[in-house]
Amino acid sequence: xxxxxxxxxxxxxxxxxxxxxxxxxxxxxxxxxxxxxxxxxxxxxxxxxxxxxxxxxxxxxxxxxxxxxxxxxxxxxxxxxxxxxxxxxxxxxxxxxxxxxxxxxxxxxxxxxxxxxxxxxxxxxxxxxxxxxxxxxxxxxxxxxxxxxxxxxxxxxxxxxxxxxxxxxxxxxxxxxxxxxxxxxxxxxxxxxxxxxxxxxxxxxxxxxxxxxxxxxxxxxxxxxxxxxxxxxxxxxxxxxxxxxxxxxxxxxxxxxxxxxxxxxxxxxxxxxxxxxxxxxxxxxxxxxxxxxxxxxxxxxxxxxxxxxxxxxxxxxxxxxxxxxxxxxxxxxxxxxxxxxxxxxxxxxxxxxxxxxxxxxxxxxxxxxxxxxxxxxxxxxxxxxxxxxx
Numbered sequence: 001x002x003x004x005x006x007x008x009x010x011x012x013x014x015x016x017x018x019x020x021x022x023x024x025x026x027x028x029x030x031x032x033x034x035x036x037x038x039x040x041x042x043x044x045x046x047x048x049x050x051x052x053x054x055x056x057x058x059x060x061x062x063x064x065x066x067x068x069x070x071x072x073x074x075x076x077x078x079x080x081x082x083x084x085x086x087x088x089x090x091x092x093x094x095x096x097x098x099x100x101x102x103x104x105x106x107x108x109x110x111x112x113x114x115x116x117x118x119x120x121x122x123x124x125x126x127x128x129x130x131x132x133x134x135x136x137x138x139x140x141x142x143x144x145x146x147x148x149x150x151x152x153x154x155x156x157x158x159x160x161x162x163x164x165x166x167x168x169x170x171x172x173x174x175x176x177x178x179x180x181x182x183x184x185x186x187x188x189x190x191x192x193x194x195x196x197x198x199x200x201x202x203x204x205x206x207x208x209x210x211x212x213x214x215x216x217x218x219x220x221x222x223x224x225x226x227x228x229x230x231x232x233x234x235x236x237x238x239x240x241x242x243x244x245x246x247x248x249x250x251x252x253x254x255x256x257x258x259x260x261x262x263x264x265x266x267x268x269x270x271x272x273x274x275x276x277x278x279x280x281x282x283x284x285x286x287x288x289x290x291x292x293x294x295x296x297x298x299x300x301x302x303x304x305x306x307x308x309x310x311x312x313x314x315x316x317x318x319x320x321x322x323x324x325x326x327x328x329x330x331x332x333x334x335x336x337x338x339x340x341x342x343x344x345x346x347x348x349x350x351x352x353x354x355x356x357x358x359x360x361x362x363x364x365x366x367x368x369x370x371x372x373x374x375x376x377x378x379x380x381x382x383x384x385x386x387x388x389x390x
Contacts, residue, residue: 015236018058022051026256029263038267045264046285049257050292053083056253057293059238059246066243076297077317079250083257084112084290085325090261091269091286092329095338098269100279102340105329107283107387110348112321113149114383115287117355120295121314122376125362128302128310129370135307139366140201145315146360148190152322153352155179155186156342163343176342180330187323202312280347280387291317307368315359347390351383 029044060079067075088108095101128135159176194202238246272282294313301309326342333340358379362372 018051018054022048022055022253022256025051026260029260033263033267038271041263042267042271045260045267046289048260049083049087049264050289052253052257052260053080053290054293054296056080056083056250056257057297058236059250059253061297062238063243063246076294077313077320079254080290080294080317081112081320081325082254084108084287084321085328086254086258087261087264087286087290088325088329089332090258090265092333092338092340093262093336094265094269098273100273100282101265101269102338103279104269104272104282104286105340106342106344107279107348108286109283109321109325109329110344110352111280111283111287112291112325113318114351114355114380115284115291116294116314116318116321117149117359118376118380118383119288120291120298120317121310121359122373122380123295124298124302124310124314124373125307125368126370126373126377127299128305128307129368129373131303132305134367134369135302135305136367137308137311137363138201138203139364141308141311142315142359142363142366144193144198144201145311145319146356146363148186148319149315149322149356150353150360152183152186152319153349153356155183156322156326156344156352157349159342160344160346160349163341169339169341172341172343173339176340177330177334179342180327183323184327187320187327190319190323203308278388278390280390281384284384284387311363345390347383347386351379355379 025044025048029041029048032044033041056079057076060076064075088105091101091108092105093101125135156179158179159172162172162175238249241249268282271277272279277285294317298310298313301307301313330340330342355376358376362368362375
C-alpha cells in the first residue's frame, strides 16, 4: 500500500515533466526578462521552448496515430516547423537593433535542414543500427525526398550567384522573392504528390520484416502490461482529448512558445555578439532547440524498428523547412519591411548540398545501418567546427 503513492507520483512526473517544466521555465524567463537579467532569460526561455516543443510533438504524435501515413508524419513535421518559423521570425524582428539578426535567421534556415538530416537522421539510424543489423525502408521515399531537396538547394543558389556577380541589392531582393514563390509553388506540387497521387511512395514496404514485427508486438504487449500495473490508473490527458481539443492545445503551446521566442530573440542576440559566437553557431543552436522534439521521436521510432517513420520525419521536415519556411519568412519580412534575402554564404549552401548527397548515398538502397548514421554525425561535427571559426 505504501508504494502506491510513489508509483503514481512517478507516473505523473514521467507523463507531464515537459509540460510542467516548460511552463515553470516560461514564468521564470518572463521574470528574469523583466529584471533585465539577459543571461538567465535567454537560457530559461530556450529551455521552455525546448520542453514545450516536446509537448507539441507528443500531441502531434497522438494525432498522427489517429490518421494514416504519410499524414501522420506530415503533421508531426509541420508542428515542429511551426515552432521553427515562430522562433526565426522573432529573431528577424530584432534586425533593427542587431546587425547579426538577418544573418542568424539565414543560418537558422540552413541549420534546420542540417540538423534534421545529420543529427536527427544520423542519431536515429545509428541507434537503430545498434539494435538491428540493418533496417529497411521504402527506397522510393528517400529517392523522392533527396530529389526534392537537391533541386530546392540549387534554387537557393540563385540569389547567392547574383550576389557573387556583383548585382545590386534590388536585383538580389527581387530574385529572392521570385525564388521563394517558386519554392512555395513547388511545395504545393509536392504536397499533392505526397498526400494524393503517390502516397505509396511514403509508406513502409515492410519487406522481410514480419518476424521483427511479431517480436516487437510481443515485447510491446509485455511492456504495456507492466506499465499498466505501475501507473495504476494514471493516464496522459492528451490521449483522451478529441481532435479539436488537441489542436487547440497545440495552438496554446505554440502561442506560449511564441512569447518565449520573443524573449529569446531580444536577449540572445546581444549575448551571442558579446561572447563572440558566430552566426553559424547561433543558427545551429536555434535549429537544435526547434528540432529537439523530433530527435526524441525519431530515436524512439528507430529503436522500435520503424525506420520508415524516421525517414519520413527527417526528410519531410527538411523539405518543409526549405519549401515552406523560406517563403513564409520572406512574406513576413516583406510585410514588416525587413530586407531578408536568400544570398546564403558558400559554407551554408555547400554544407546543404553535401548533406543531401550523403543522404542520397546512405538511404538510396532502402537499407540503413549504424555506420551510415555515424557518417551523418561526422559531417555535422565537421560543419559545426568550420561554422565556429567562419
